[in-house]
Structures are given as structure tokens and as C-alpha cells.
Amino acid sequence: MRRWIFIPRSYKPSELQCDRAVCVTPAEAADIILSSRAVLITGGLLLERDYLVDFAVKLSEFMPLIATGASSKPLIERGVEPLTKSFTLHHIVQFVEDGGWRPLRRCDLIVFLGIQPYYLSRVLSSLRHFSNVKTLSLDEFYQPNADYSLSAIAMGIDERLCSGCGDCVAVCRTMSKGLAINVVRGKIIVRPELCVGCGMCADFCSRGAIVFEKGESLHRRMLEELIRALEGTVAIRTHV
Numbered sequence: 001m002r003r004w005i006f007i008p009r010s011y012k013p014s015e016l017q018c019d020r021a022v023c024v025t026p027a028e029a030a031d032i033i034l035s036s037r038a039v040l041i042t043g044g045l046l047l048e049r050d051y052l053v054d055f056a057v058k059l060s061e062f063m064p065l066i067a068t069g070a071s072s073k074p075l076i077e078r079g080v081e082p083l084t085k086s087f088t089l090h091h092i093v094q095f096v097e098d099g100g101w102r103p104l105r106r107c108d109l110i111v112f113l114g115i116q117p118y119y120l121s122r123v124l125s126s127l128r129h130f131s132n133v134k135t136l137s138l139d140e141f142y143q144p145n146a147d148y149s150l151s152a153i154a155m156g157i158d159e160r161l162c163s164g165c166g167d168c169v170a171v172c173r174t175m176s177k178g179l180a181i182n183v184v185r186g187k188i189i190v191r192p193e194l195c196v197g198c199g200m201c202a203d204f205c206s207r208g209a210i211v212f213e214k215g216e217s218l219h220r221r222m223l224e225e226l227i228r229a230l231e232g233t234v235a236i237r238t239h240v
Ligand code: SF4
Pocket: 161, 162, 163, 164, 165, 166, 167, 168, 169, 183, 188, 201, 204, 205, 206, 207, 208, 209, 210
């Protein structure tokens, strides 16, 4: 059975000029959403990627939705009525920072889906410095300016295939800062906070004990897990 470790990388460590967002698993993201007064903001990438529309529709069952960047069209076609579709993301951020727009006054968590990465990075930086709300990015790329961001890369480890040769440890690029990967008595130990996701350990593992997943396939899988976690938690709570 392969075990998956989420790696918080998409930016090189030298590019990080802020405290890094906490890299969260789908289950952790579900807990954060359910313990907050969350609002979902969708963006224009929904027009380019159908699967984001599917997930936005499902997420709208758990929190109100604000559509920006013309993302309202596919959502309304699927029966979702956004709180508003008239404002840009820039306007919404100003409303949050001013605290003057009633629908957002009680909100303490803003969840983002389908926003262009560079634009979202700027928005998150502004919210971090000029508001009290927490932010959670559900987009494909790790967003260091958020409070929480879904991981952008997952490392899959299967110790049954490992021979203990140590090649993965020898090629790891972060050795000067400490071992991001080590093999101790047949157990592969990874420190995600040191790993830069270069993939060298997987490339040099001749046994296929380490693999990487990233991009759209990982993103879909994580959003599916998030929905399952949200539905499961709600079902358990309802039952109680
Ligand atoms: S390179 Fe592969 S087989 Fe060798 S120790 Fe690392 S995980 Fe195990």
C-alpha cells in the first residue's frame, strides 16, 4: 500500500518572502471549512476547466459562493445562485478589508477556487496584511501568501519495494539544510518542510518505491477527497 505525503512546493524556497501558508491535506481543509464561517470565491479558471465547475457546485452546498471573473455563467447553468456575480475579485477584497459589505461581515474564512495563480497571490498578500479573515486556497498551485493552501505535489512511498540502498538519500538536494529524506531500518522518512519536490529521489530509485503525482490529476484527486471529507463529516455530525 502506497502512503502519500503532501509536499508544499511550487515556489522555490528562495522566492518565499513571507511566512509560508500551512500546507493542508483535503481532510484538514474540510475541518477548517466546517469550523469556520466560510465563503467560497470562484474565478475565471472555471470557464477553462470543467472539473472546477463540478467541484464549485459541490462546495456551494457547504458555504455561500461569490462568483468573479465571469465564473457565474457555468454555475448558474448548473443551478447555483451566487451571493453576487457583479464584482471583480479586487472589489471583493476591498469589501473584506473595509468591513462594510454585509454578506461578508460575519465571514472569517475565504476559500478560493479557480483564480489565476499570480492574481490570487497578490490578493492573498493584501488580505494577509490588511484584514483579519483567514484564507484557504483550493487551487492547483501552492500559495504561500494564504493561511492554508492545498498541497501542490504528493510523494507516494511504498516501503515494500525499498531495498534500503540509500540512493534517494545520496541525491537529495537539500542535504546541506538537513535530510529531506532518509531511510532508517526499512522505513522511509520524509520531512516535507525541507523537500523542494525536485523528484531526484524518485528518478534515482530503481525499485519504484518513490513516485510523484502533481498537476491536474493530483488536484482532481485532492478535491474529490475534500468533498468526501466534507460529506463524511457532515453525515457524522447530522447523525450525532
Ligand atoms: S532509492 Fe529507493 S530502494 Fe533505495 S533506499 Fe531509496 S526508496 Fe529505497
